[in-house]
Amino acid sequence: MTAGTIDHRTAEVRSAWLADLTTADPVDLRALKNALDYLCAAQLYLDDNVLLERPLNTSDVRVDPAGHWGVCPPVNAVIAALAPLRSRLAGDEVMIVHGAGHAGPSALAMSYLSGELGRRYPRFAWSREALERLVRQFPRGRHGLGTEIGPQLPHQLYMGGQLGGSLAFACGAVLDAPGRLAVPLIGDGECETGALASAWLGANAMRVDGSSRHGFVLPVVLANGLRMGDRSLLGRMSADQLRAYFGGLGWTAHLVDGTDVGVLRDTFADALAATDDLAGDRRHVVVVTMPKGLGVPDRVEGRQILGTPRVHKAPLKRPRDNASEFAALCGWLSSYQPAALIDADGAPAPSIQRALRPAQPAPAQPAPAPDVVPVADPEPAGPDDERDGTFAAAVLRSLGRRQRPWRVFSPDELISNTLDPQHPVLAGHSVEVLNEELCHLWLQGYLETGRSGLFISYEAFAVLNSSLVRQYAKYRRLAAGGRPNTTGSCNYLLTSLGWNNTYTHQDQTFLTALLDAGFPGTSIYLPADDLRLEATLDRVMEDAGGLNVVVAGKYFEPGVRLPTGTIAQELDMGYSILTDDDPDADPDVVLIGIGDVTHPQLSGAAALLRADDPYRTVRQVVIHDLAAFGVPGARRRFSPADERMIFGQRSAVIIASTTTAMPVRALLFDRAGLSGRCHVRGYLDPGRHISGRALLEHCGLDAPSLAAAAERLVRRRDPSLQDHLPTTRTGES
Template identity: 30%
Template sequence: MSEKRDDPTLGQDYLTRLDAYWRAANYLSVGQIYLMDNPLLEQPLQLSHVKPRLLGHWGTTPGLNFIYAHLNRVICKYDLNMLYVAGPGHGGPALVANVYLEGTYSEYYPNISEDKIGLRRLFKQFSFPGGIPSHVAPETPGSIHEGGELGYALSHATGAVFDNPDLIVACVIGDGEAETGPLATSWHSNKFLNPVRDGAVLPILHLNGYKIAGPTVFARIPREELTQLMQGYGYEPYFVDEAQSVAATHLAMAKTLDRMIERIRQIQADARSQGFRQRPRWPMLVLRTPKGWTGPEEVDGVPVENSWRSHQVPLAKLAEKNDHLKQLETWMRSYKPEELFTSEGKLRPELRELAPVGKRRMGDNPHANGGVLLRDLRMPDFREYAIELPAPGSRVAEATRVQGKFLCDVMKMNLGTANFRLFAPDEFTSNRWDEVLKVTSRMSVAEIESTDTAVAPDGRVMEVLSEHQCQGWLEGYLLTGRHGFFSCYEAFIHIVDSMFNQHAKWLKTCNHIPWRRPIASLNYLLTSHVWRQDHNGFSHQDPGFIDHVVNKKPEIVRVYLPPDANTLLSVTDHCLRSRNYVNVVVAGKQPQHQWLSMDAAIKHCSAGASIWTWASNDQDGAPDIVMACAGDVPTLETLAAVSLLREWLPSLKIRVVNVVNLMTLQPESEHPHGMSDKEFDAMFTTDRPIVFAFHGYPWLIHRLTYRRKGHDNLHVRGYKEEGTTTTPFDMTVLNDLDRFHLAEAAIDLVPSLGAQAGHLRQRLRDKLIEHREYVRRHGEDMPEVRDWIWTVK
C-alpha cells in the first residue's frame, strides 16, 4: 500500500511526543514497582520513599508500554474499536500506567486522581497490602485477560472477536508464553474467524529474548525459520526490530502498524462486499525489543538490560546497597518526569491529546466490561421438550439428546442476535447435541471437502480437538457479553482445570468490583461420564472435576447431577439464565430410565434435593434406612436396590432421597444453595443410617456434610478408582455402587433385621457371582439387569 507522505502521525513532532508518552508510561511503571512517596522526584530519592517489599515484573513492561502507545496512535488515526490483551505474565504495571495516562483509571477509581496525591496512591497500591495485584487483573479497567497463568491470551482474544465485526483485539504474546502448549495450538484460531461477521485479532509476538532465568525458544530461532512457522500457521508476518535509534524504532513501528491495520480493513471490506470466498492470511507482528528496555544496563557489574536479570526487580537491594538507591533515582530521572507531568502531577496536555477519548480508550472499551453489553437470550419454554411419563421409570430416553433439542431451538431463536455459540472438543455429535446441526453448522474457514458434514464458514458450533481452545474461546466470548455452553467428556475436562481456576477467581474478584457488570455464566456439560465409559476403559473414567470445582468460593460455583432428561432440561434453562457462575452439569448420553414428570422435575430442581415419595414407603413413620443418591447411574442403582429390599423385606421402612444440586448438601452458612440444618435433618434424619450412592469420589459427600448432625450415620458409595474395559453394570460392581452392594449395605445397617440379614446377604452374594460369571461368558450384562424396570407400587 502506498505510504501517505503527508501523514502528520508519521512526522517528527508527533513521534517525539509519542516517545514522551512512552517515557511517561515507563516512569509510572517503575514508580509502581518501587515507590510509595515522592512520586515526581521533587526531593532526592530516599529509602523512606521506597516500598519495604519490592514486587513486580519490569522486563516485559517497557515493550508493553511501547505497543500500547502505538496502538493509541492507530486508534486515533483510523477510529478503531480496539481491546488490548496482554499475554506476558505480570505485565500489570504497564496496563495500569497506560489506563491511568489516558484518564480512564481515575474515572473508575476517583481516589487515584490525576495529580500528585493520585500518583502517590497509584504507586503505593501496586503489589501492596490492600492494593492491587502485580498482573493484569479484573481490577484493571480494559482487561479481559488475567496474565498470571500463561498460554491463553490468543484464545481469549479470538473468543472476544467472534460476532464482533467492528472489534480488533491486539493480543500481545510473550515469547515465554509462546512456549506453552495452549498458545501453540491457539495460532490455529485463524481457521475459525470469518471476516464477514467476526472482528480481527492482531497477534503481536513480543520477542524480548528471555523468561525468568534463561533464553526463550522463539527468540533463538532464525528469522527465516520464524517467518516460515508463522506462514505455516496461515499468517502474514510483519517484523519490527529495535533500530539503532529510538526514533527510528518508533517510525518503523508506526509504519508497520499502518500497513497491518489497512490490510485488516482490506480483508474485511472484500469479504463483506463480496461474501466469504477463502480463508485470509491475517497479518501478525513480530516485535523484537530488549528485555528490560530503558532500564539499568548493568547492576553490580553484570548485564541487566537485554538479559534475564531484568525479568523482575532489577534493583532489589536498596536497603543494603546505597548505590542501588542512587541507580534507581538515575534510572527514574532518565525519563525526565519534569517534561512529562505538570507541577501538579497531571500529564501534560500535548501528551494527553495523543490518547483516544471516550469509549475509544482501550481502558474504557465496553467490550472489556461485557456485562454492559450483555443481553438476555431468547429462550423457548423448556417444558415443551418434556418426556411425558405415565409413571416413574416407564420410559427410556437419552437425556443429552433431549437437551440438544432444546439447545437447537435456543440457537435458532438467537441466530439473528448472534450472541450464542456452543463449544466442544470433537465430541459434539458423540454427546448427542447433533440436533443443533439442523439449524447451524460446525464453524470452519479452512478448506471444506464435499465429504464433510455440517461444516461451514458461518457455523456457530465451535469444535476443535483442544479443550484449552474451547475453554479459552468461550471465556473470551462470555467476557465480552455473550452466552455459550461447553460440552466435554467428563474425564478430559481436567485438561482445563487451571483455566477453570483462573476464570472462577476472575468472577470472584469481579463480584467485589462495583463497576464490573455480571456476565453470562460459564456452563459445562460433562457427559460420556465415568459410569458409561465401560467401553473405553480406565483411561476414560474420572469424575474428579467436581471435587476440583467445589474448592472455589461458594458464591461462584454450582454443580448439578440431574437424574433424567426432564431435570436436565430444567437445569439447562436455569444455567443459561444465570450470571457470574460456573455451572457444572453432569449427565449421561446413553438410553436411561426417566423418573420425573416435568412438573415434578421443576419442583425437584428448585429444591435441589427432595424425598421421592413415590419410591419410599416410610410415609406413616420414621424410616429404618435412608437410601440417597446423586447422579443418573447412582439413581438407577439405588432404585433397583430399593425394589429388591421392598420385595424381600416389605416391612422395612425405606426413604429415598435424590440430590440434583450438590451444593444443597452444604450448610446454608457455607453456600447460598445450602439447606438449613432443620431441612437437612428432616430429609435425612439425625439418627437413621444413610446409604448414599454418589456419582463421584465418595469423600466429597463427606466433605460437604461433615457438619451435619447425622454425619456419623452416612455411608457413601461412589467411584473408588476401580475400572477397566467391561460392561456398564460391571463398572458399578467394581466400585460397590451396584444395586446388590447397596442393598447389602442397607441390610447391614439395620440392626432390627437380626437373623434375616444372613440369608438376604447370601442371596445378594449369589447375585454378584451370577453377574461375574455371566459377563465373562457373554460379554454383556444379565437380562435381569439390562431389562430391569421400576414396578414397585
C-alpha cells in the same frame, strides 16, 4: 458471505481505526511511552519524591523493591503506539488482552494517565495525592488494586495469571462481533505453552462454521529473547526463521524494532490494513523485538543487567543499601525527566493527553447479533412418554429455544456424544477443535464480551481444564467485587465417566477440584434423566455470574424416568423427595441418588428392601446440585430443615453417587448425627476394562449390593440383630 469478505460496516470501522493511528503525532506517543516507563519504575522503587522534584535520597527509595520490570518496556511501547485507539476501549470496540499478568505496573500506569482509573476509583483521579498513592502503595497491592493484571483495573477482561490463553481468548471475544478488534500481547516465552502454540492453528476453526461476520485479531508477540531464567525458543530463531515459523501456521509476521514508537505505530497500521476478519484467509502478527528490560543501566558493578534474566523482576535489588545500585537508579529514573511528563498536580503533560485523546470517548459500538441460523422447531410438549428420551434430543430441544447469541465449543466430542454438528440447531453455532484448553478459552472470551455459551466434552477429559476453570473462577470473583454480575455463566456439559464407555474415559477429578476450590456461584448438576437434563440446560444457558457443570450419561436407560412433578423443586432447591412418605416422619432407610446411573439401581434396592419387610419405610431422594451440600457461596445450600428431609434424624442412609465417594464424604464431614448411620458409595477404579454392569457391581452400586448395604446399617442400629450382621464389603465406611 464468503471467507475473506468483509462486510461494509466492518470495513468502515477498520478505516476509522487506521485514521486514528496514522494521524497521531509520534512525538506525543514517545512522551506517553516515557511516562509509562517512568511510572512503572517508580512503582517498583519509590516511597517518596515521586516526580524527582529534588535530588533523590536513599530515604526516598523502597527498602525492598518489588514487582516485575522486564515485561513493562515492550508492553508500554505497544500500548503507547495503540493509544490513539484508547478512546474506543469504553465500548469494547478495541480490546487489549494482556497475556502476562506481570504487566500490572503498565496497566496501572496507563489507567492512571488516561484518567480511566480515576473515573472508576475517584481516589485515583489526577492529583498529587493520587499519584503518590499509586506509587507508594504498589508493593503487594496495598492500594487495593493488586500488582498484576486483573478485572479490578479498567478494561481488563482477561487475567493473565496463567500464561497461554491470550490468543484463544481474543479469538473468542471477536467471534460473532464484527467491528471489534482484539490485540493480545503475547510474551515469546508464552508461545512455548501448549494452549498458545495450538491457538495459532486453532484459529482456523473459525473459517468453517458458515459465518464470516467476526471481528479482527491482531496478535503482538513481545520477542525480548528471554523467559524468566533462560533464552526463549523464539529468541533463538533468526528473523527468517520467525517469518517461516509463523507463515507455516498461516500468519504473516511483521518484525519491528520496538524502540521507536512511531515506527511501531506504522507497523500496526500496515498489519491491520492487510488482515482479514477472524474467518478470513489473511492473518497477520506483529513481532516486536526489544532487549529485555530496556531502559535499565547496561552494567552495574561489572555485572551485566540489561538483556539478562536479572531484569525479570526489579533489576536493582538493594539500591537503598548499595551505593553503586543507588547511583545507577538515580541515573535511570532521572533519564525520563518525569517533571516534563507529569505536572506537580499529578496531571499528564498536554502531549500525553493529546496522545490519549481522553476528552470524549467514542460511543459504544455494540456488535450486531450473528446471522440467524434457522433451527428446527422444538418437539411439541405432548405426554412425556412420547418425547425422544435421548441425551441428544434433550440437548437439542434446549438449545433450539435459545434467543440471545450463543455458541457451543467442543474438543471434537459432539459426534461422540451423539450430537450432529450439522443438525439445524447446531449448524453455525458450534466450533470444534481437538484441544480442551482452546475450547474453554474461546468460551471465556465469548462470555466476557456479553454472550452465552456451552462447553461439551467428556467428564474424563475436562480434567485437562481444571486449572483454567479455577483461574477463571478467581477472575470472576475479583470482577464481581460485591456487584451483581450480568456476565453469562461458564457452562460445562460433560457426559459421565464411563459406565457405558472404556476404562480410559473414567476420571472424575474435575468435579473434585471444583468442589475443593469452593468458589461462589458454583453449581454441579447431575440430572437424573433427559427431562431434567433439558430443564437444567434451559436454566444455565440463561444464567449469569455462575460456574455450572452439568454431568449426565450420553445414553439414558430406555424408558427410565423419574416423576416429573419434582423437577422444578430440584432446579430451585437442589434436591427432591420422590417417595410419598410422611415428610415429618423418620423413615427406616433413606436412599439418596446423585447422578443418572444411580436412580434405577436405588429404585431396585428400595423394592428389595420393601419385599424383605413390607412395613419398612424407605425414602428416595434425588440430589440434583451436589454443590448445595456445602460449597461456600454456592447458589443454593441445604438448610437444616432440608437436611432433616434428606437424611432423616435416625434413619439408615445410603448415598449412591456417580462421582467418587470422597468429595461427597468431604461435603458431609461435619454433619451432626450422620456418623455411624450413613454410608457413601461411588465410583471405584476397577484397574481394568470391564462392562458397565460389571463396573456397577465392582463399585457396589447395583441394586442388590445397595439393598444389602442398607440392611447392614439397619441391623447395626439394633443390638439384638448383631449376631446376624452380614460381613462388611471391602472399602465400606
